[in-house]
Amino acid sequence: MNELPAAPLHVLRSRTSEKWREYPSDVIPMFVAEADFPLAEPIAAALHSAVERGDTGYVASHTELPRAFAGFAERRWGWSLDTAHIQTTADVSMGIVEILRRIDVGTGLVITPPVYPPFYMLAAEAGVPVVDVALTPEGTLDLGAIEAALHRGARAVLLCNPHNPFGHPHDAASLSALATLADAAGAIVVSDEIHAPLTHSDARFTPWLSVSDAARRIGFALHSASKAWNIAGLKCAMMIADDPDRTAFLRSLPDEVAWRTGQFGVIASIAAYDDGEEWLDRAVLTIERNRRTLVSRLADEVPDARVHEPHAGYLAWVDLGALGWDADPADVILERAKVALRTGADFGPGGAGHVRVNLACDPALLEEAIVRIVTVARGDRVTSTS
Template identity: 75%
Template sequence: MNELHAAPIDVLRSRTSEKWSEYPDDVIPMFVAEADFPLAEPIAAALHAAVDAGDTGYVASRTPLPSAFSAFAVRRWGWDLASARIQTTADVSMGIVELLRRIDVGEGLVLTPPVYPPFFLLAEEAGVSVVEAALSDTGSLDLVAIETAFANGSRAILLCNPHNPHGYPHTHESLSALAELADRYGATVVSDEIHAPLTHSDARFVPYLSVSEASRRTGFALHSASKAWNLAGLKCALLIADDERTNALLEALPIEVAWRTGQFGVIASVAAYTDGEEWLDRALRTIERNRHSLVGRLAGELPSVSVVEPHAGYLAWVDVRSLGLGDEPADTILEHARVALRTGTDFGPGGEGRVRVNLACDPALLDEAIDRIVALVVARGSGDGAETAARS
């Protein structure tokens, strides 16, 4: 199967979304989780048909989306949702806040930094305090730290699975252990699984709610087609529960939670889950090619740089502390190399001296970004830069 080509650069520069409008045209934008691929043809066709029909009203109380997602989940992950309750809302972040407002977090919500920066803001929006249980260097859960937090009174954890920024899909063993801890301490697991469809060919995504009876008793999952098929602006996400107690909580949510769903988001998501897998697999081939290119080039040209190689998603977590680019290396790289990366400190403790790189782009654009960063390090004449200059 062929790789998926990115849209032409002139088309990308004409986009008005954040990635391509935030910075001047001389900057290569690799900071925010938007993809550079053209819209999947089945999705574009479904949206065009909706516009032609004037199908732009409120979202209906019943849509084909739960069935479309359930079928996708069985095909992709072997996840049976026959007994689950699935409802929509505008986006995963909104769904997280609505859940956090209604579950008991006890002495605080456990977060696992370095982690997706809005998690901290969502906790604040929901009015709950945060307890940190840092990840391992590879992205796996520190179950001892999580149990300590539960033992000290925390009663909820916001899980990122696959983890952002590490691109790490948590294992069945780890998720089962987490579920047993949550069950033992009466805690709730809210699992953000937005990157799940982007799991690479050499990895396996395990849905939290699929691992055990304990996971279904203790958990909620949130999914969306927005990340995998680049649909964030269309506003649609799924809230999922699979236990009598958790189903009842979803059923009791205010009707406005579902009504905030975008009509175009539902239409596009149904098309994605029903007819978008070929496009997705082609996109993943390009992302995996870029992943291997990034790891290989940095190993050869900036060998002191450490990359947490992602196995899900299109975001790479890179430790550049050895390059002497200052406390906020992303700022230095933006100013002097004209490449925009996400700064590591946004992700909480453990993000110092790191940057996050977006790999959902044309391989040539990634090469140019790496060229610019290597040239910056060489020009500064320190660390890898001195070694690279000596070899050239």
């Protein structure tokens, strides 16, 4: 199977999304989680067909999306969703907020930094306090520290699986242990699994709701095709429960939660899950190639940099603290190298001195970005060529 080529640079620069409009044209944008690949052909065909027939109204109360996702989950992860309840909303973040608004978090919501920065904003929007429980240096769950937080009264955990920014899919054993701890404490676990379809060939994704009866009893999972197939602007995500009480909870949400779902998002997601796996596999091949390039090049040319090699998603977490820059590494690299990266400080405790790099791009563009970063790390200012 061949890698998936990125769209040509002139096409990318004609896009009007955040990635290609936030910075001037001399900056290589690798900061936000958008991919540079062309839209998957089955998705494009489904959207064209919808436009041609004028299928641009409100989302129906029943769609083919649960069936399409269940088939994908069974093929991809061996996850049977025969009994699960699936409700749509506009995006994963909105689903998280709607759940958090209606559960009792006790003394706080456990979040595991460094982690996807909007988690903190979502907790604030829902009006719940946060309890930070840092990951281990390897990017795994610190179960002992989570247990201690639950013992002190925290009654909810917001899980990122696979974890952003480490690109680490949590293993079945640690997820099962977390389920046991949370169940014993009477806590709810909400698992953001948006990066799951992008798990690499040398790793395995374990869905939260598949690990045990305890996980199903206390948990919700959130999924979307938005990240894997680069369709975030079409607005469609799924909140999933696989327990009678959790199902009743989702059914009790206001009708407006589901009505916020985008019609084009549903159409595109069905096409992605039904017919988009070949495209997805090719995209992952390109991401894995870029992962290897980043790890090997920085190891050879900037040995003080530490790359936490991702095994899911297309985001790499890089520790540049040893370079000794007084300013934030992302600021230094943007100003001197004209490469836009996400600053690690945004990811909560443990993020300072780090940057997050987007690998869903043309290998040649990544090579140019690395050349610029290496030049700056060696003390020279670079002149952009793109």
